[in-house]
Amino acid sequence: xxxxxxxxxxxxxxxxxxxxxxxxxxxxxxxxxxxxxxxxxxxxxxxxxxxxxxxxxxxxxxxxxxxxxxxxxxxxxxxxxxxxxxxxxxxxxxxxxxxxxxxxxxxxxxxxxxxxxxxxxxxxxxxxxxxxxxxxxxxxxxxxxxxxxxxxxxxxxxxxxxxxxxxxxxxxxxxxxxxxxxxxxxxxxxxxxxxxxxxxxxxxxxxxxxxxxxxxxxxxxxxxxxxxxxxxxxxxxxxxxxxxxxxxxxxxxxxxxxxxxxxxxxxxxxxxxxxxxxxxxxxxxxxxxxxxxxxxxxxxxxxxxxxxxxxxxxxxxxxxxxxxxxxxxxxxxxxx
Amino acid sequence: xxxxxxxxxxxxxxxxxxxxxxxxxxxxxxxxxxxxxxxxxxxxxxxxxxxxxxxxxxxxxxxxxxxxxxxxxxxxxxxxxxxxxxxxxxxxxxxxxxxxxxxxxxxxxxxxxxxxxxxxxxxxxxxxxxxxxxxxxxxxxxxxxxxxxxxxxxxxxxxxxxxxxxxxxxxxxxxxxxxxxxxxxxxxxxxxxxxxxxxxxxxxxxxxxxxxxxxxxxxxxxxxxxxxxxxxxxxxxxxxxxxxxxxxxxxxxxxxxxxxxxxxxxxxxxxxxxxxxxxxxxxxxxxxxxxxxxxxxxxx
Numbered sequence: 001x002x003x004x005x006x007x008x009x010x011x012x013x014x015x016x017x018x019x020x021x022x023x024x025x026x027x028x029x030x031x032x033x034x035x036x037x038x039x040x041x042x043x044x045x046x047x048x049x050x051x052x053x054x055x056x057x058x059x060x061x062x063x064x065x066x067x068x069x070x071x072x073x074x075x076x077x078x079x080x081x082x083x084x085x086x087x088x089x090x091x092x093x094x095x096x097x098x099x100x101x102x103x104x105x106x107x108x109x110x111x112x113x114x115x116x117x118x119x120x121x122x123x124x125x126x127x128x129x130x131x132x133x134x135x136x137x138x139x140x141x142x143x144x145x146x147x148x149x150x151x152x153x154x155x156x157x158x159x160x161x162x163x164x165x166x167x168x169x170x171x172x173x174x175x176x177x178x179x180x181x182x183x184x185x186x187x188x189x190x191x192x193x194x195x196x197x198x199x200x201x202x203x204x205x206x207x208x209x210x211x212x213x214x215x216x217x218x219x220x221x222x223x224x225x226x227x228x229x230x231x232x233x234x235x236x237x238x239x240x241x242x243x244x245x246x247x248x249x250x251x252x253x254x255x256x257x258x259x260x261x262x263x264x265x266x267x268x269x270x271x272x273x274x275x276x277x278x279x280x281x282x283x284x285x286x287x288x289x290x291x292x293x294x295x296x297x298x299x300x301x302x303x304x305x306x307x308x309x310x311x312x313x314x315x316x317x318x319x320x321x322x323x324x325x326x327x328x329x330x331x332x333x334x335x336x
Numbered sequence: 337x338x339x340x341x342x343x344x345x346x347x348x349x350x351x352x353x354x355x356x357x358x359x360x361x362x363x364x365x366x367x368x369x370x371x372x373x374x375x376x377x378x379x380x381x382x383x384x385x386x387x388x389x390x391x392x393x394x395x396x397x398x399x400x401x402x403x404x405x406x407x408x409x410x411x412x413x414x415x416x417x418x419x420x421x422x423x424x425x426x427x428x429x430x431x432x433x434x435x436x437x438x439x440x441x442x443x444x445x446x447x448x449x450x451x452x453x454x455x456x457x458x459x460x461x462x463x464x465x466x467x468x469x470x471x472x473x474x475x476x477x478x479x480x481x482x483x484x485x486x487x488x489x490x491x492x493x494x495x496x497x498x499x500x501x502x503x504x505x506x507x508x509x510x511x512x513x514x515x516x517x518x519x520x521x522x523x524x525x526x527x528x529x530x531x532x533x534x535x536x537x538x539x540x541x542x543x544x545x546x547x548x549x550x551x552x553x554x555x556x557x558x559x560x561x562x563x564x565x566x567x568x569x570x571x572x573x574x575x576x577x578x579x580x581x582x583x584x585x586x587x588x589x590x591x592x593x594x595x596x597x598x599x600x601x602x603x604x605x606x607x608x609x610x611x612x613x614x615x616x617x618x619x620x621x622x623x624x625x626x627x628x629x630x631x632x633x634x635x636x
Contacts, residue, residue, distance in 0.1 A: 147608030
């Protein structure tokens with residue numbers, strides 16, 4: 001087990017170094033002079049230019065710049081945003097809870113619907129329900145989610161008037177953020193109606209963001225269940241006279257879950273990519289919208305820091321998924 | 337239906353395998369429906385100038401945000417309505433098919449040729465070069481696809497061609513990994529060893545002997561990448577980082593339509609529907625291809 005853990009950790013080190021090189025190259029690969037680019041249309045005086053060059057470290061050799069970048073990175077210094085002059089890490093962490101909250105609710109939505117749908121589809125293979133689930137999930141998988149979000153806004157906000165169009169909570173409520181999670185903060189604030197408002201703001205974005213994971217989870221659960229259901233031990237359990245519910249719920253599902261948990265873990269990258277589109281549509285103040293805004297404002301240190309943080313998070317989650325998979329599945333653990 | 341008669345001479349020929357493939361593919365009604373829809377989209381893309389009722393960029397000032405024909409205020413001149421500057425939506429969607437098909441084809445060609453080459457080298461030579469290639473692919477995979485594409489477009493500048501290059505890079509690791517693992521499993525089979533003993537060089541072994549036997553999963557991956565490319569390009573267009581207005585690209589059309597969503601449902605609905613149906617059809621086709629090409633699934 002220790003060897004397995006070590007080998008996985010060793011594999012992530014070169015990837016992480018590669019990611020830092022990619023993020024480091026980002027500003028240097030921009031066409032033209034990065035300082036002129038950052039200065040924008042106002043231009044820059046020679047003195048200010050020399051100052052900026054020194055601040056950014058462009059006057060030093062490349063390898064020295066990279067080592068400096070890596071050193072800063074290990075101390076949690078991702079540079080300073082050109083637009084807000086605040087540290088990039090601070091900007092990132094300030095918006096991260098909004099994205100986590102949205103993603104967590106989205107994945108809960110996806111699992112709560114996708115898992116049972118996949119199980120029932122597998123158990124009733126070939127039935128109308130099965131065909132419907134497969135059809136709907138393939139449609140969900142093919143969905144341009146930015147369009148899906150707009151459609152839901154037309155229906156639920158425009159025609160029915162049930163949900164608000166954008167933001168995390170109504171302007172009627174204001175309280176100091178404690179955790180950064182609006183659902184918790186609104187409860188803590190004790191203002192009546194605040195929690196409800198937060199929930200209403202969260203529903204549509206979470207559904208939109210959860211759509212593709214929902215489709216993937218339903219499909220994968222179905223195929224994992226189908227595989228397990230044809231195993232000998234399931235037949236044995238049936239032959240012993242166990243109730244169908246017990247055979248499916250305990251003997252089959254528990255083993256199918258090994259695959260499904262991995263699939264759920266791998267949705268983190270999908271969620272973070274989807275967050276860019278979802279947060280843009282619903283004006284959700286998370287890291288996805290921040291990244292887009294930073295790209296448009298040419299706030300390159302923020303883009304660089306954001307890319308690095310997001311890639312690190314995806315790598316970390318994939319590592320955890322990998323390790324958990326090894327923990328619950330001995331045949332992988334002993335493979336060399 | 338009577339089983340077609342195949343002479344022994346035909347077995348193993350290209351025509352025979354094509355015939356056999358079609359026999360399996362046809363059994364999947366979803367895949368066939370997908371194929372027909374894609375043929376329709378291709379037809380629209382090729383003959384866009386002939387079949388679209390209007391010029392896609394022509395602004396008709398007397399028909400701004402006109403609803404579809406079946407709704408009050410609609411007219412047969414603009415069957416599914418017009419956008420905010422009076423351009424015919426149907427004509428724009430028909431012309432948009434051109435961009436989506438072109439994007440898909442270009443991205444898959446770029447990504448697949450580069451990916452197959454890298455995968456062949458990694459799987460065939462192994463060793464240090466394999467480590468380098470695979471670690472670079474790991475780095476690409478560490479970034480969420482759309483985010484990496486956005487970052488690359490930020491470097492290259494917002495334009496359709498840059499968006500296509502970015503998406504091709506994002507999709508690259510899938511081809512490399514797939515080719516590498518197929519090459520590794522084929523490499524030590526007897527027919528390859530026989531060919532090597534007969535004196536075939538590295539290049540011949542890689543391209544003529546091994547690669548043709550790795551094609552089936554690559555074709556399936558190519559189809560999936562085609563639909564991913566269309567989706568990602570539309571997303572980039574929607575975010576203003578892909579095709580630029582007034583290009584009638586479906587994603588860019590949606591971006592322009594965003595501010596009218598509560599006033600004119602049609603400007604938002606139809607371009608998105610075109611994306612969804614095209615991507616869905618390709619995915620349906622991909623499922624059918626996988627079943628038809630997977631030898632394990634075949635009943636003899």
